[in-house]
Amino acid sequence: MLWGIFALLTGIAVLAVLWPLAKPVRKAASPDVAFYRAKLEEIERDAELAAISPQDAEAAKTEAARQLLAAAEKDEPKPTFGASPMRPRLVAIVALVFVPGLALGLYGYLGHPDWPDEPLEARLNAPAESMDINAAIAKVEAHLAQHPDDGLGYEVLVPAYLRLGRIEDAVHAAQMALQKLGDNPQRLTAYGETLVFANDGIVTEQARQLFVRALAAGSEPKALFFLGLAASQEGDKTTARNYWQKLLAQSPPDAPWRSDLTARLAALSQQSAAPDPAAAIAALPPAERAAAIGAMIDRLAARLAENGQDIEGWLRLVRAYKVMNEIDKARAALATARRDFGGNAAATARLDALAHELGLNS
Numbered sequence: 092m093l094w095g096i097f098a099l100l101t102g103i104a105v106l107a108v109l110w111p112l113a114k115p116v117r118k119a120a121s122p123d124v125a126f127y128r129a130k131l132e133e134i135e136r137d138a139e140l141a142a143i144s145p146q147d148a149e150a151a152k153t154e155a156a157r158q159l160l161a162a163a164e165k166d167e168p169k170p171t172f173g174a175s176p177m178r179p180r181l182v183a184i185v186a187l188v189f190v191p192g193l194a195l196g197l198y199g200y201l202g203h204p205d206w207p208d209e210p211l212e213a214r215l216n217a218p219a220e221s222m223d224i225n226a227a228i229a230k231v232e233a234h235l236a237q238h239p240d241d242g243l244g245y246e247v248l249v250p251a252y253l254r255l256g257r258i259e260d261a262v263h264a265a266q267m268a269l270q271k272l273g274d275n276p277q278r279l280t281a282y283g284e285t286l287v288f289a290n291d292g293i294v295t296e297q298a299r300q301l302f303v304r305a306l307a308a309g310s311e312p313k314a315l316f317f318l319g320l321a322a323s324q325e326g327d328k329t330t331a332r333n334y335w336q337k338l339l340a341q342s343p344p345d346a347p348w349r350s351d352l353t354a355r356l357a358a359l360s361q362q363s364a365a366p367d368p369a370a371a372i373a374a375l376p377p378a379e380r381a382a383a384i385g386a387m388i389d390r391l392a393a394r395l396a397e398n399g400q401d402i403e404g405w406l407r408l409v410r411a412y413k414v415m416n417e418i419d420k421a422r423a424a425l426a427t428a429r430r431d432f433g434g435n436a437a438a439t440a441r442l443d444a445l446a447h448e449l450g451l452n453s
Contacts, residue, residue: 202317224251242271249281253288261285278314279305286437287317293402294321297437307413312338322405324403328359384415392424399431402438406445415450422451 121169228251235244246268265282272278283301287294288374300322306315321387339352388411395404405428412421425446434439446452 103220152203176367191199201367203252224254227254240271242268246281248280257286258288264291268401274304274308276305276311276314277307278307279312280317283317284313287320290402290435290438291400294318294324295402295437296441310341312341315341316352323355323359332359384411388412388415395424395427399427402428402432402435402441405431406441408450409442409445409451413451421449426453 150417178358228248231244231251235241238244245264248264249268251259252258252264262282262285265278265285269282271279279301280285283294283298283305286298286301290298295315299318302314304316305311306318315334315338319331319338322328322330322334335352335356339349339355339356341348342352388408389410391404391408395401396406405424408429409421412418412424425442428442429439433443
């Protein structure tokens with residue numbers, strides 16, 4: 092395709108040179124020649140109209156013809172030294188040989204026909220305003236339909252799907268990339284990240300295990316962040332702070348995530364400085380303590396009744412009912428949570444593990 096375009100452009104350039112040579116040169120008549128021709132035509136008209144006698148007309152035409160011949164001889168071009176009909180042919184031959192030769196020489200010197208195409212990943216990561224990401228994704232998907240074992244294609248699609256909000260497709264692509272290409276810190280983290288997005292920002296146990304494996308395989312900043320997030324969501328502020336402080340120490344000064352990380356660490360410090368509700372409740376007399384715990388459990392149950400997609404909340408509620416020895420409520424909460432997370436294998440596994448731990452299966 093490229094060489095076809097190159098040949099077409101070269102042909103156009105050669106044609107532009109040869110076209111003027113193929114046209115015959117026409118020289119305009121001099122003013123004297125044009126004048127005497129017009130004079131002859133005027134005498135003819137006067138004779139036809141009988142404006143002059145035939146004898147006068149014939150004499151006038153003879154004189155005008157003589158002057159026309161003299162003017163034509165004067166206008167005839169003088170022979171030029173070295174002029175030859177071969178000159179246009181030589182110019183044509185030079186154009187046919189020199190123009191393509193010059194073009195090929197310049198392309199060989201300046202061009203790089205042996206360079207490969209820019210990698211597909213680089214093209215997909217280009218700014219959205221400079222490319223059609225949907226068209227690029229469609230091409231990769233068509234390629235994968237023909238070559239389903241190309242793990243690199245799946246790996247390229249993960250950030251593209253996330254950019255377009257196609258979360259389920261991103262999860263599948265990340266899983267396939269890991270399966271086809273094998274483990275490394277980046278692929279493990281990418282798969283875990285898609286699972287977090289798929290669960291509305293909650294770090295599931297499956298995702299947490301992926302981040303742990305990523306850190307064990309090598310340094311991966313995103314894994315540190317998500318492990319800190321998982322600890323924060325579980326209420327383990329100390330562990331969350333350790334992960335995020337380690338990430339902050341490894342981050343360059345101009346890293347775009349530093350401001351967010353600093354804000355999260357500041358929020359953890361404020362939470363640590365605030366009074367611990369659990370400690371305050373523990374200090375209450377037994378009757379008041381039971382009432383305070385019951386009120387907290389009721390508020391948690393009411394919130395989960397409005398929005399049941401909080402797996403961490405369900406785990407806390409079931410455990411709280413068990414601690415309060417309200418076994419029937421614990422089992423009912425467990426059944427509701429399993430129904431809400433029926434399509435989420437990771438959440439269901441965590442609920443089953445808690446039920447086994449608390450002895451609620453029987």
